[in-house]
Amino acid sequence: MFGRIRSLIIKEMLALWRDPKSRFVMIIPPLVQLAVFSYACTYDVKQASLALLNLDGGLAARELVARVAGAPVFSDLVVVGTEEQLRDAIDSRRAMVALRIPQDFSRKVEQGGGASVQVILDGRRSNSAQIVSGYLQNIVTAHNTQLAPGTRIPPLVTRSWFNPNLESIWVVVPGLVGVLTQVVALVVTALSVARERELGTFEQLLVTPLRPWEILVGKTMPALLIGLIESTIIIVVSSWWFEVPMTASLVLVYAAVVAFVASVIGVGLFISALCSTQQQAILGAFFFLVPTMILSGFATPVENMPDWLQVVTLANPVRHFLHLIWGLFLKGIGPAQAWDSIWPMLVIAAVTLTGSALAFRRRLY
Numbered sequence: 001m002f003g004r005i006r007s008l009i010i011k012e013m014l015a016l017w018r019d020p021k022s023r024f025v026m027i028i029p030p031l032v033q034l035a036v037f038s039y040a041c042t043y044d045v046k047q048a049s050l051a052l053l054n055l056d057g058g059l060a061a062r063e064l065v066a067r068v069a070g071a072p073v074f075s076d077l078v079v080v081g082t083e084e085q086l087r088d089a090i091d092s093r094r095a096m097v098a099l100r101i102p103q104d105f106s107r108k109v110e111q112g113g114g115a116s117v118q119v120i121l122d123g124r125r126s127n128s129a130q131i132v133s134g135y136l137q138n139i140v141t142a143h144n145t146q147l148a149p150g151t152r153i154p155p156l157v158t159r160s161w162f163n164p165n166l167e168s169i170w171v172v173v174p175g176l177v178g179v180l181t182q183v184v185a186l187v188v189t190a191l192s193v194a195r196e197r198e199l200g201t202f203e204q205l206l207v208t209p210l211r212p213w214e215i216l217v218g219k220t221m222p223a224l225l226i227g228l229i230e231s232t233i234i235i236v237v238s239s240w241w242f243e244v245p246m247t248a249s250l251v252l253v254y255a256a257v258v259a260f261v262a263s264v265i266g267v268g269l270f271i272s273a274l275c276s277t278q279q280q281a282i283l284g285a286f287f288f289l290v291p292t293m294i295l296s297g298f299a300t301p302v303e304n305m306p307d308w309l310q311v312v313t314l315a316n317p318v319r320h321f322l323h324l325i326w327g328l329f330l331k332g333i334g335p336a337q338a339w340d341s342i343w344p345m346l347v348i349a350a351v352t353l354t355g356s357a358l359a360f361r362r363r364l365y
Contacts, residue, residue, distance in 0.1 A: 005214050009221045015195070047304045048132045049076035051095035053086045058106025064117070067143050068099060073135050076303070086120070090161060093323075096122050096303075097132045123163025124326045125171060128301060162330040170245075173238040174329040175298050177231050178321040181257070182264050182292070185227040186285050189268025192219045193360070194281035216357055219272075220265050227261035228254070238329075247332030256324050256338065259345040263317040266352025273359040292318045320344045 050068070054061055069077050078095050080086045089095040098120040108115035119136055121129035163170050235253070238244040246253075271284040294300065295309070296318035302310055313319045324341035327333040 004209060005218050005221075009218050011218075013222050013225075019195075047075035047301075048073055048097065048128070048135075049078060049095045049303060050074045050132075051078040051080055051086050051089035051098040053080050053083070053098065053100045055103045056101050056105040060106040060109040060115075061101050064101065064140070064143055067139055068136070071135065071139055073132070090120060090122050093122065093124075096125055096129055097136070099136065118159065121160040123160040123170075124330045125301075129160065169242055170330060171326060173234070173242050173244050174325050175322050177234045177238070177257070177325050178260060178296070178318050179293065179298055180234060181227050181231045181261060182318055183289060184230045185223050185261050185264045186268045186271075186289060187282070188226055189219065189223040189265050190271040190275070190281040190285040191278050192223070192269070193272040194275045194278050197275075198277050213357070216269065216360055219269060220353075223265050223268065224258070224261055227264070228257060231257045231261075244329055246329055248328035248334075248338075252333075252335060252338050253325070253328050256321060256328065256342055256345075259342050259349060260317055260321040262349035263345050263352055266349055266354075266356050269356035270352060270359050273356055273362075292316050295319065296322055298322055314344070315348065317345050317348045320348075 052065060052068070054065055068074065076095075078089050080089055086098050086100065090098055100118040100120065102116070102118075105115050105117065117140070119133055121133055123129065231254075235246070239246055267288055268285065271288070272281055275281040275284055295302075295305075295313045295316050297313070298318070302313055302319065305313070320341045324333075324338060327337065327341075
């Protein structure tokens with residue numbers, strides 16, 4: 001059994017490498033996209049979540065809180081009562097930015113200066129957090145114009161967690177591990193069975209001693225290996241060329257990649273089982289790619305989407321993987337936190353692989 005599967009895997013790898021079109025798809029587009037996205041991708045923020053810790057309770061503090069809460073950009077205001085709750089709000093991504101008002105804020109404002117508030121940013125979403133910090137600065141500036149003469153709040157004291165310099169490339173490049181790996185793994189698997197049918201070799205494959213599930217495994221493993229190679233290249237480039245720090249265990253990183261690629265392979269095999277030509281398979285793959293990219297949170301924050309659409313994104317493996325890979329690169333999360341994003345991808349993989357197996361068997365008989 002293992003000898004038959006190994007022979008099919010070798011045959012699939014050779015077929016992919018010898019086909020100029022497949023070789024082009026595996027090598028050139030990912031490298032071009034890696035360069036383009038790394039330098040050209042930007043973010044915009046229309047809605048943001050803010051954690052608020054007001055330790056003062058005085059009049060000046062209440063007025064500032066009211067102005068912040070009334071800003072349209074802050075769609076979700078998370079009021080916390082302790083430093084630990086504020087830290088947890090940022091840590092769990094319930095808040096993109098946190099505002100901390102100290103105990104003596106109102107008194108110092110009334111005395112004519114020296115008061116300050118602290119802004120804490122989530123560096124895992126560096127560009128968005130920096131934009132939100134600018135919004136807060138504008139709010140404080142507008143608030144200053146309504147204070148009595150001699151009572152002014154100095155510039156904000158800002159700190160950024162996980163990404164101290166707020167370099168957006170630290171967010172973009174790790175995200176490309178998921179974006180580009182999905183493209184290659186999906187296209188390779190979508191073309192696998194369709195290519196056999198179009199070339200007329202699928203019937204020859206059926207008369208071999210290979211069982212249907214062995215054929216399915218043989219079609220799956222090359223895509224998994226290619227996905228691992230693709231992700232490894234991007235991880236090396238991000239760490240070596242772009243100097244993005246890797247703060248988590250590589251074992252966790254590759255566990256996440258395997259779970260993610262498995263979920264994508266299931267979709268690709270399902271598309272391949274339904275298509276008769278490679279052109280149909282390519283169109284089916286890109287029909288799936290476009291919405292998953294939009295709903296992943298890579299270019300458009302998930303928090304900006306309607307509530308019902310945010311629920312839909314839970315079925316998108318790219319969303320779970322991006323959430324996880326940003327935490328692995330910038331935050332150094334452990335196995336327990338990583339598992340919270342890995343198990344949804346495993347569930348998606350189980351569903352998609354089962355569906356592709358059923359579609360594959362139906363086309364066989």
